[in-house]
Amino acid sequence: MRESLSIVLSGEAGQGLQTIEEFLVEALSNEYYVFTSKEVMSRVRGGNNSVEIRVASTPVYALRHHIDYLFLLNNHSFYRLGKRVTSETVVFGEEGFLSEEEKSKYGVDLTKFDLTSLAKQAGSKIYANTVLFGYIAGMLDLSKNHGHDLITARFESRGEKIIQDNINAFDIGYQLGVPFEVKTPIKKRTDHTKYVIMDGNKSLGIGALAGGVNYIASYPMSPGTTLLSYLSSKGEEFGVLAEQAEDEIAALNMTIGAWYAGARGIVTTSGGGFALMTEAVSLAGITENPAVIHVAQRPGPATGLPTRTEQGDLNLVVYAGHGEFPRIVLAPGKPEDGIQLAQQAFWLADKYQVPVFILSDQYWLESMSQMEPFELSDKYLETFTVTTEKGYKRYNWDTTISPRGVPGFGEGFVKADSDEHDEEGQITEDFDVRIRMHEKRLAKRELLLEDYIEPEFLGNKESKNLLVGWGSTYGVLKELVETSGLDVGFLYVKQPFPLPLHLQKHFEGKNVIVVENNATGQFANILKLELDVRVNERILKYNGEPFHIEEIEAKVKEVLR
Amino acid sequence: MRESLSIVLSGEAGQGLQTIEEFLVEALSNEYYVFTSKEVMSRVRGGNNSVEIRVASTPVYALRHHIDYLFLLNNHSFYRLGKRVTSETVVFGEEGFLSEEEKSKYGVDLTKFDLTSLAKQAGSKIYANTVLFGYIAGMLDLSKNHGHDLITARFESRGEKIIQDNINAFDIGYQLGVPFEVKTPIKKRTDHTKYVIMDGNKSLGIGALAGGVNYIASYPMSPGTTLLSYLSSKGEEFGVLAEQAEDEIAALNMTIGAWYAGARGIVTTSGGGFALMTEAVSLAGITENPAVIHVAQRPGPATGLPTRTEQGDLNLVVYAGHGEFPRIVLAPGKPEDGIQLAQQAFWLADKYQVPVFILSDQYWLESMSQMEPFELSDKYLETFTVTTEKGYKRYNWDTTISPRGVPGFGEGFVKADSDEHDEEGQITEDFDVRIRMHEKRLAKRELLLEDYIEPEFLGNKESKNLLVGWGSTYGVLKELVETSGLDVGFLYVKQPFPLPLHLQKHFEGKNVIVVENNATGQFANILKLELDVRVNERILKYNGEPFHIEEIEAKVKEVLR
Amino acid sequence: MSKFEFDRELDIAWCPGCGNFPLRNGLIKALKELDLDPTQVVFSSGIGQAAKMPQYIDANYFNGLHGRGLSVAQAVQSVNPKLTVIAEGGDGDMYGEGGNHLLHNIRRNPNLAHIVHNNMIYGLTKGQASPTSQKGMETNVQVSGVYNEPLNPIALALALGATFVARAFTGDTERTKEIIKAAIQHEGYALVDIFHPCPTFNKINTFSWYKNNTYWLDETHDPSDFKKALDLALSEDKYALGILYKKEGQPTFDQAHPVYKEDKTPIILRKRDIKQVQKLIR
Amino acid sequence: MSKFEFDRELDIAWCPGCGNFPLRNGLIKALKELDLDPTQVVFSSGIGQAAKMPQYIDANYFNGLHGRGLSVAQAVQSVNPKLTVIAEGGDGDMYGEGGNHLLHNIRRNPNLAHIVHNNMIYGLTKGQASPTSQKGMETNVQVSGVYNEPLNPIALALALGATFVARAFTGDTERTKEIIKAAIQHEGYALVDIFHPCPTFNKINTFSWYKNNTYWLDETHDPSDFKKALDLALSEDKYALGILYKKEGQPTFDQAHPVYKEDKTPIILRKRDIKQVQKLIR
Numbered sequence A, B: 001m002r003e004s005l006s007i008v009l010s011g012e013a014g015q016g017l018q019t020i021e022e023f024l025v026e027a028l029s030n031e032y033y034v035f036t037s038k039e040v041m042s043r044v045r046g047g048n049n050s051v052e053i054r055v056a057s058t059p060v061y062a063l064r065h066h067i068d069y070l071f072l073l074n075n076h077s078f079y080r081l082g083k084r085v086t087s088e089t090v091v092f093g094e095e096g097f098l099s100e101e102e103k104s105k106y107g108v109d110l111t112k113f114d115l116t117s118l119a120k121q122a123g124s125k126i127y128a129n130t131v132l133f134g135y136i137a138g139m140l141d142l143s144k145n146h147g148h149d150l151i152t153a154r155f156e157s158r159g160e161k162i163i164q165d166n167i168n169a170f171d172i173g174y175q176l177g178v179p180f181e182v183k184t185p186i187k188k189r190t191d192h193t194k195y196v197i198m199d200g201n202k203s204l205g206i207g208a209l210a211g212g213v214n215y216i217a218s219y220p221m222s223p224g225t226t227l228l229s230y231l232s233s234k235g236e237e238f239g240v241l242a243e244q245a246e247d248e249i250a251a252l253n254m255t256i257g258a259w260y261a262g263a264r265g266i267v268t269t270s271g272g273g274f275a276l277m278t279e280a281v282s283l284a285g286i287t288e289n290p291a292v293i294h295v296a297q298r299p300g301p302a303t304g305l306p307t308r309t310e311q312g313d314l315n316l317v318v319y320a321g322h323g324e325f326p327r328i329v330l331a332p333g334k335p336e337d338g339i340q341l342a343q344q345a346f347w348l349a350d351k352y353q354v355p356v357f358i359l360s361d362q363y364w365l366e367s368m369s370q371m372e373p374f375e376l377s378d379k380y381l382e383t384f385t386v387t388t389e390k391g392y393k394r395y396n397w398d399t400t401i402s403p404r405g406v407p408g409f410g411e412g413f414v415k416a417d418s419d420e421h422d423e424e425g426q427i428t429e430d431f432d433v434r435i436r437m438h439e440k441r442l443a444k445r446e447l448l449l450e451d452y453i454e455p456e457f458l459g460n461k462e463s464k465n466l467l468v469g470w471g472s473t474y475g476v477l478k479e480l481v482e483t484s485g486l487d488v489g490f491l492y493v494k495q496p497f498p499l500p501l502h503l504q505k506h507f508e509g510k511n512v513i514v515v516e517n518n519a520t521g522q523f524a525n526i527l528k529l530e531l532d533v534r535v536n537e538r539i540l541k542y543n544g545e546p547f548h549i550e551e552i553e554a555k556v557k558e559v560l561r
Numbered sequence C, D: 001m002s003k004f005e006f007d008r009e010l011d012i013a014w015c016p017g018c019g020n021f022p023l024r025n026g027l028i029k030a031l032k033e034l035d036l037d038p039t040q041v042v043f044s045s046g047i048g049q050a051a052k053m054p055q056y057i058d059a060n061y062f063n064g065l066h067g068r069g070l071s072v073a074q075a076v077q078s079v080n081p082k083l084t085v086i087a088e089g090g091d092g093d094m095y096g097e098g099g100n101h102l103l104h105n106i107r108r109n110p111n112l113a114h115i116v117h118n119n120m121i122y123g124l125t126k127g128q129a130s131p132t133s134q135k136g137m138e139t140n141v142q143v144s145g146v147y148n149e150p151l152n153p154i155a156l157a158l159a160l161g162a163t164f165v166a167r168a169f170t171g172d173t174e175r176t177k178e179i180i181k182a183a184i185q186h187e188g189y190a191l192v193d194i195f196h197p198c199p200t201f202n203k204i205n206t207f208s209w210y211k212n213n214t215y216w217l218d219e220t221h222d223p224s225d226f227k228k229a230l231d232l233a234l235s236e237d238k239y240a241l242g243i244l245y246k247k248e249g250q251p252t253f254d255q256a257h258p259v260y261k262e263d264k265t266p267i268i269l270r271k272r273d274i275k276q277v278q279k280l281i282r
């Protein structure tokens, strides 16, 4: 494992953990490597939520199980974390935040940290978060000025007084933090990269914009809602029509309608909401109407664990919809790919006239990491629609991909039909037309593999052990490969479906270990089905949490050859 | 192929083809072997529909492509059948029903048969169907009295005059039919079995009643609607509460609610309607609430070919719903199995607290065949619910299957939850409870295989060629095996999912040929996934028609080893 | 070739004597009289006999899923408000399966005409009760007769604040046509519920039943009078035909939407500037 | 242990100061005062903060899917009409996602109480507009303010023929409780739309907003007067609270259903006779 510190803040919903997280990640990113993520309960106030901030001397991409520094923000914020502390852990908190029973059960002591009274010193209890920010900044020797800048920027609209009070609060914390001695000191980073802090949500939003999105219709559902909010907030500036649909069925039908009329639309949801859209996925299939669908996974079945993480809906998106038709599934595992795959999703949907899925999950969407800025390509703004001529046939079968017109643009009519149809788009029951039209649609499955988005290979190409991951397991597996010293290769798959045969070469003669955040190994099954891959081991986790780095290391060790 | 005659009646929607079919199948069944099926357009009047009646000396279970006797009921009822006639075919019809162009193109002649004027002789045009019935009865030397009896029974409520007119009409036809010389004469059957005429729809209805159904909520959708009508018509007599739901989402949620409150409910629909239910399937999964779901397949995607047949939704039912949970899929291929699998569906759903699917298709539902009556078992009326005691826990995890209470029966409370829950059914976010509860649910997948419904093996056990079929391909493959003289075995799978490992023995060393009415071979993929079966050949059809016997014979011959 | 009509013979899938035929005539006449350019007209329909209408009119269409015609129509209109958009379907399609979209699209007031063929039955699926079927009608599913209260789409639309609410009857093609014209011209959501007989399955609400149980509103009716309209909607001993209610000046969905606040260009015509997006990465 | 209450401490997931607390108190009190046996009471709810209610009342429940609480409730009641069934959820749950079930269950008139916590916002998903949100409210999705017309559930229910329509406000637990009691006792479908503040997300419709914008109907109001009720429902300058409308004697779903015509035994208690089924095979 890397030289790193795991700092966990534990409190309840409504205590503003997210604000501290945002401050800290920005401040830390300037001087260290950092990765943060949070886990929250499905409630608006109360309960117990926590944020983990990993600070390191070298890049980090995952969570640790073990907590080095734990800040308790109330008297019921310890019990869920008991398993993650050892006698090494420093637990900060006010008197009574750790019970005697907890102390003895987990062998930890309470380091008194009277946040409330410190905040009151700064003027009010409400400054507690800023004091804490200051404290940690002090502990890790962060630039005081930068801290002040961040505070100023954030509270700009709130007036001088608020800014000054917060700066005072920060300084109070900072001063106390400086003398605190960090046990495993980490080094500041020496590269001068200006990283941007990016979470999955924002990366998808940026990618969608860079892919030409101008329409979003969605129904709120965690963790899919944030993308809707993001694009709504950019709506006026970028010309994106955002509308909250009355339900998920409307959402996808609206999105399909928008594409039909020449827009680039996306819908965002989670598994349960997506289940309601599956009829419309089939509609996109037969009408050869593009659609981009973001499915933000969380643990099911049904309502399940609504604010937690899982990769349990890969089968769902691969098989969604009645009847048979092609589709594309993309799964980003890092913010760069959030941007790029979202861009490509629109382009692929437009080019191949198929539904394209972006399959993410709560953990990935809500983790923040450092991204090196890069130049966005405008390639994916390319559109494939045509101006129609008189006698235009929407489903012209001279080519597998019939040129797609847009109503109102040209002399022709654009007739799209959910019934089996002839070239013009008129309903038909002719058996021969059916066969030809069905085969034309199905033929896109091969064709679209020409733009297959290749996996990345990390680690030792020669190793006989091959780890396979898709989507959000990227970070933890990358960190494992880079730091564990284990003899492994890691294939990070960005497009889990469909798969081209040439991928088979990666698996030949390997001890194939598929790592997934679900209970059955859904991608392992797809590998078997599509590529005849014999999967030797499945490392699965399905309690609602992502993999921790220590855990993955231990599990991988067990199955190495 | 068997000694058989294929008689096809071709007319338009609204011309009463179904009535003639019903008369003929009853009349023929008394003296011959018979199998009938129909193909109709998605319209209420007009267009072109046809009925094929196969009459034979030995049992038949499938359609022929070639037509021996074709009765045209109007001047636009030939064109779609051109490919199915040869110079051997006798085409009956009125002047002008076959154009000169059609005659020369297909090398057929018109045998004048002036149905309209014959009907007028009997008193009115409306007796045309009865004349035709009489004619065919005469051709095949059927009992005149039996014909009269059938007419009397059918028109009983319509009064003496109508009965007498129809008998006259029948006799007019009969008299003309008798002298007609059938080219390949078939023998009457000599066994004295009193077959009942059964179609798939009715068999499912009877099976459901024999499985204790007392609730159905569904939204009309062809070809699923007939089961709703059937159970509605039996509602008062059998105590079945039938309700037309406002949409499919309501339908399955209502059905789940009914089971929760102690009923045995079924929902019937087709692929598109089922797609809308998939969220609720997942609800049944996590609440461990039984549900029986009839999915009557038709060709997709989307609206597709709404009145035709396909086996394209196996993947859909296997993977429907977000998250991971077990389920059972049953697929009847003959009326006996329609009855028995429907019975078992309720019992299995109740016993294992999982959703159980009955996966049928238009062709199977609407084909009529002869069934030997058998004694219904009352085993499947057995229920598994318990009276609750104080402190009852719905999700007691002492056993994999927690005893299921019903609200209002006992001292306890029945708390069912779509969120992850503890033993009591209260919402929880405890990671350990999640794991245990999830594993308890998933463990049912193995457990329910104890009641796996074994496939039937037909043909030569020793042959190295193994045909595999599920659901509606049963009939045509059975007939092939029994009559073609080909060296093949045939495994007819009644429960396509999940599959127990012991089935592997059937496939070892065989040339495995999977026959499916879809374009991708969905069951072949399940065989690969579940049993590691290497499927050598896939014989697929996806134009909306079922397989014909000649066609399957030709295609099987091509791939035999 | 006449606008909106095909230059080939059509095989229309409706039954002889069906009210869908005069409805089609009225609709085509309305489109012609409004002198619309067919390339600028989009039909969005669901599934049902009624929903087959677009197949028989030569213009753009999206023939989508049962119940979802309104959702597609609303989206099409909003991304390109220059189009004339008509959502069309049956009573089952629009009031049954599509009920939730009806409810919430009325709230949106999209600028489109919503034509509902109300034959008080499910035609294409062969005669089950629809939400507007009257009590007592026996069908193959409602074997002892319909027992649920029929839905009153007119009252419903009024209660939800619809800005144009009309009812027509195919027995009078001329007036039906005029109402359709007014609905298309209305700025905002316009519901036209059209009574028409289904001679094949609905043996109760026949042509003469409709004739005897309806009456046309005359010039004395003031369609801006909401209370009056509601009164008329709720009295069902005889059904009033005509434009029951019409409210002008209510912002339409696209007018009210922030994306069109400053810039009236249809969103599909706006160009994305990658440099502007690039700024978000910092 | 007191009926309907747990004998252990509950960790209630609502925010401090939320209107859901007084609502819960009122509800439990209502159940107690009606002296119902908790084993004979079934709650059916969807998903949302409101829909968590059944978790905090010790009785039977089916906590199902977002939007589907009414469908499950209706089915439960129909297969066992002896149970007391309550469908409960939020405004998003019941009027948004579940809109179509609202529409069509009102037509069915099932004998159940339908309690909708109307906080004019989506609480659990952190503050988006709900169908009842008022114009102008800014949220994380409606960034420039809500622009769609709010849904008027009271007018809607009346237009659809609901037999019991009431509105309450958690500011008065006593009266809210009485209305809930009346709704449970009503034979047929009873809608109780309950205004309650969401102090966390809805900064516009606060406790005092509700206080200032509502008034309770007094004894002079005649709930059998449909026109009056509709008038009250449609006038929104101040919202009338109380039982706006109540119609007795309308057959409930189970009463009207053919399966209960001859035989009143709940269908779940009837025994299937295999011999009777055997007769169908001939």
Ligand SMILES: Cc1ncc(C[n+]2csc(CCOP(=O)(O)OP(=O)(O)O)c2C)c(N)n1
Pocket (backbone or CB within 6 Å): B219, B220, B221, B222, B248, B272, B273, B276, B303, C047, C048, C049, C050, C051, C065, C066, C089, C090, C091, C092, C093, C094, C097, C117, C119, C121, C122, C123, C124, C125, C130
């Ligand atoms: C999701 C879904 N459910 C059900 C159907 C089957 N279906 C097709 S049309 C129809 C109802 C037709 O009634 P209506 O809309 O009144 O049109 P009509 O045929 O009477 O003109 C139904 C239920 C379908 N196509 N899709």
Ligand SMILES: Cc1ncc(C[n+]2csc(CCOP(=O)(O)OP(=O)(O)O)c2C)c(N)n1
Pocket (backbone or CB within 6 Å): A219, A220, A221, A222, A248, A272, A273, A276, A303, D047, D048, D049, D050, D051, D065, D066, D089, D090, D091, D092, D093, D094, D097, D117, D119, D121, D122, D123, D124, D125, D130
């Ligand atoms: C099918 C589906 N879509 C979306 C969601 C997400 N969701 C959960 S609660 C909720 C809305 C809650 O609002 P409301 O019903 O008003 O309840 P409140 O929290 O305000 O009490 C939504 C959209 C879901 N659980 N299921």
Ligand code: SF4
Pocket (backbone or CB within 6 Å): B044, B045, C013, C014, C015, C017, C018, C019, C020, C049, C050, C119, C123, C124, C197, C198, C199, C200, C201
């Ligand atoms: S079924 Fe009825 S509505 Fe449909 S076309 Fe025929 S007559 Fe018309």
Ligand code: SF4
Pocket (backbone or CB within 6 Å): A044, A045, D013, D014, D015, D017, D018, D019, D020, D049, D050, D119, D123, D124, D197, D198, D199, D200, D201
């Ligand atoms: S979010 Fe609002 S409605 Fe929900 S519990 Fe909190 S305050 Fe109450």
Ligand SMILES: [Mg+2]
Pocket (backbone or CB within 6 Å): C050, C090, C091, C092, C117, C118, C119, C120, C121, C122, C123, C130
């Ligand atoms: Mg209709």
Ligand SMILES: [Mg+2]
Pocket (backbone or CB within 6 Å): D050, D090, D091, D092, D117, D118, D119, D120, D121, D122, D123, D130
């Ligand atoms: Mg709410």
